[in-house]
Amino acid sequence: MRIYENSKGFSTTTAGYLPVLSKYGVLVAEDVAQERDLLVAHLSEWGLNAAGAADGREALSILINDDTIRLLITDLHMPELGGLELLQEVKNLARPKLYSIVLSGIKDRQTLINALQAGATDYMVKPCHPEQIFARLAVLDQVMALEEKYQALIKDLFDVMGEMLGSRDPYSWEHSLRVAAISRRIGLRQGLSSEELEVLEMGCLIHDIGKIAIPDDVLLKPGRFNNVDRQIMNMHPTIGAKYLAFRYPDDRVTEIILYHHERLDGSGYPEGLKGNAIGLMVRIVSVADTYEALIAKRPYKASMPGSQAIEILKDEAREGRLDQNVVEALEEVVYDWNPLTIQRRPCRDIDELELFRRITYFKEPMCSFYNYRYLLTLDKITALSIDRPEYFMILINFKNLKQVDRNWGYLRTDQILDEIGENIQQSISDFSETNRDIDGKALLFRRASNYLMFANYPYDFMQQLSDLIQDQLERCKNEWELETGFLLESFPSTCSLENALNQLLGTDDRGI
Numbered sequence: 001m002r003i004y005e006n007s008k009g010f011s012t013t014t015a016g017y018l019p020v021l022s023k024y025g026v027l028v029a030e031d032v033a034q035e036r037d038l039l040v041a042h043l044s045e046w047g048l049n050a051a052g053a054a055d056g057r058e059a060l061s062i063l064i065n066d067d068t069i070r071l072l073i074t075d076l077h078m079p080e081l082g083g084l085e086l087l088q089e090v091k092n093l094a095r096p097k098l099y100s101i102v103l104s105g106i107k108d109r110q111t112l113i114n115a116l117q118a119g120a121t122d123y124m125v126k127p128c129h130p131e132q133i134f135a136r137l138a139v140l141d142q143v144m145a146l147e148e149k150y151q152a153l154i155k156d157l158f159d160v161m162g163e164m165l166g167s168r169d170p171y172s173w174e175h176s177l178r179v180a181a182i183s184r185r186i187g188l189r190q191g192l193s194s195e196e197l198e199v200l201e202m203g204c205l206i207h208d209i210g211k212i213a214i215p216d217d218v219l220l221k222p223g224r225f226n227n228v229d230r231q232i233m234n235m236h237p238t239i240g241a242k243y244l245a246f247r248y249p250d251d252r253v254t255e256i257i258l259y260h261h262e263r264l265d266g267s268g269y270p271e272g273l274k275g276n277a278i279g280l281m282v283r284i285v286s287v288a289d290t291y292e293a294l295i296a297k298r299p300y301k302a303s304m305p306g307s308q309a310i311e312i313l314k315d316e317a318r319e320g321r322l323d324q325n326v327v328e329a330l331e332e333v334v335y336d337w338n339p340l341t342i343q344r345r346p347c348r349d350i351d352e353l354e355l356f357r358r359i360t361y362f363k364e365p366m367c368s369f370y371n372y373r374y375l376l377t378l379d380k381i382t383a384l385s386i387d388r389p390e391y392f393m394i395l396i397n398f399k400n401l402k403q404v405d406r407n408w409g410y411l412r413t414d415q416i417l418d419e420i421g422e423n424i425q426q427s428i429s430d431f432s433e434t435n436r437d438i439d440g441k442a443l444l445f446r447r448a449s450n451y452l453m454f455a456n457y458p459y460d461f462m463q464q465l466s467d468l469i470q471d472q473l474e475r476c477k478n479e480w481e482l483e484t485g486f487l488l489e490s491f492p493s494t495c496s497l498e499n500a501l502n503q504l505l506g507t508d509d510r511g512i
Contacts, residue, residue: 018046018137020144024070026050029059029086030103031078039073039103042130046137056081060089063098067194071140072100076111087118096195097147099140103128154248155202162205165212169219172208175292178339180204182288182330185337189329190280196252200281203256207285210240210257221373237261238270252281260285263321283323287313287330290322292339306334369421369446375454375497390490392462393504394453396424396473399483401449408480416480420472421451427468428453435461447505454497462488 026048030036036052043050049068053059057080063069072090076083083102090098099121104111112123122136166173180201187197211219211233218225218232225233241258248254259282262268264275268286278286294309310331317324398404398417405413421444428442440457442465453469455462466488473484491500 018048018141020141020148021071021137022047022049024049025066025068026071026073027053027059027062027069029053029056029072029074029078029083031055031075039133042133046134055079056083056086056089059086063090063095064093067095070096070099070144071137072098074100074102076102076104076106076115084114084118087115087120091119093193094196095193099144101136101140151198158202158205161209165206165209168212171296171298172211174343175289175296176205176208178292178296178342179207179285179288181342182292182333182339183284185333186284186288186326186329187281189332190284190326192280196281199250199252200256200284203253203281204285204288206240206244206253207257207260207289208236208240209243210236210238213239234261234269252279255279255282256285260289262286264323265320267321280323280326283326287322287326290316291330291334295340303340306338310334369444369451372445372447372452372501375443375445375452375501390459390492391454391456391500392488392490393500394455394466394469395485395487395489395504396451396453396469397485398449399485400481404480404482416476416482417449420476420482421446423472423475424451424453424469427472428465431465431468452501452504459490 026043028036028039028043028050030039030052031054033054036054040050040052051062053062055078056074059072059074060081063072072086074083074086078086081089083104087100087102090100100119101122101124102115102120103124103126104115105126107125115123121140124132124136162173162176165176183204184197184201187200192200214233214236218229221229237258237260241254244254244257258270259268259273259278262271262273262278262282263286264278264283266272266274291306291309291313294304294312295306297303310327313322313327313330316322317327401413404416408416425444428444432442435457438457438461440455440461442453442455442457445452445454455465457465470486473486476482476484487504489500489504491503
């Protein structure tokens with residue numbers, strides 16, 4: 001049966017323009033060559049990139065290999081594979097959304113219903129005038145334009161959600177940007193369609209969104225997590241997935257958020273999934289997430305070389321926790337590309353807010369001194385490194401605070417402790433200025449009601465500094481009858497500050 005009625009008087013100029021459809025491909029599946037060629041010719045005149053297929057089987061093969069095709073126009077009765085069967089097969093393909101119009105000479109209601117249930121976007125009865133076809137395409141073009149705007153809006157919203165997380169933890173936003181870029185490149189090598197790559201990227205941008213709900217004491221902690229910290233942090237995938245559940249229709253994004261810490265051997269969280277229960281997209285994000293976390297510099301750790309990180313991931317794959325094929329794809333991806341070149345856009349307001357939050361986090365309550373946790377952070381970023389065989393720690397505690405509280409009152413005692421710290425800090429500053437040609441530094445920190453000092457001056461200079469501090473403490477005894485304890489310990493440069501603190505504070509617990 002003919003597709004067209006008399007098309008006299010209808011031209012490209014009459015037709016107008018299809019701005020969205022013209023960006024993609026159109027496939028015509030029609031077994032009658034003359035009708036197929038005529039329709040392809042009209043579509044081409046309308047500015048569309050059109051091609052033909054002689055039957056459903058050929059059309060399916062083309063659709064499998066060409067993601068740029070977004071519209072299928074198909075007959076129902078064709079050899080090899082009919083139109084309804086073709087529509088059913090297309091629904092199972094991993095490819096961008098495909099719109100489809102059935103052109104058929106069959107007019108009965110059930111055939112129309114069957115076609116729509118099989119996935120057809122529209123149904124037209126032959127013969128029809130080209131102007132009718134163009135009118136349907138014009139409506140479809142408007143629908144596609146709206147969908148593109150919707151997808152762009154969703155992408156912008158995901159960006160906003162990521163930046164919201166970045167306002168609480170800038171490292172998480174930068175991490176998400178890199179994980180998205182790494183995952184997309186891996187996905188290409190794993191054969192994901194362009195539509196799947198878009199979903200993968202959107203999921204990566206907000207895969208850590210649940211961290212918005214994590215308290216600062218855990219989210220910003222510079223040292224190792226204890227069991228409680230870890231339990232709290234491990235809640236972020238579930239929290240993030242709940243944010244999206246019932247609000248975003250694509251479950252694949254929710255799965256990326258919920259399962260990116262799962263491992264193939266069941267050792268991950270939150271559900272302990274194993275093997276095939278973890279989809280390919282999640283496997284990709286798990287590898288990308290782990291790799292970026294290893295190579296990125298953080299306040300609490302130095303950056304790891306990419307080659308070393310790859311070896312760690314290979315070990316994880318050999319032990320059955322990560323997907324070996326994905327790890328191999330990652331190795332190819334980062335062979336000549338460094339994800340650390342991706343950095344978040346600087347934002348002065350956010351950076352100032354973040355600085356304030358971190359300063360607040362590391363400050364002792366009710367005083368202006370950093371607490372000893374900040375010392376661990378400085379150690380992790382090698383800010384304290386110096387080429388010297390040893391460094392020193394001084395612990396200052398106050399033995400009769402309860403008596404001083406009774407004598408002076410709690411508020412005045414707090415002020416006294418602040419004054420003592422300020423006087424010690426002034427002594428350190430004066431000493432540093434006098435000996436500015438000496439390579440070394442001294443930093444004072446607060447630990448509850450005690451003071452802790454790190455210094456890496458040469459031994460002779462440390463003795464001088466120690467004498468200055470003890471002079472200040474002697475004044476405390478004379479002025480406020482405050483008994484003080486003073487402990488100076490040296491540690492080899494090979495001893496981490498964390499171990500040194502454990503030793504020093506252990507001594508304090510025994511009551512120096």
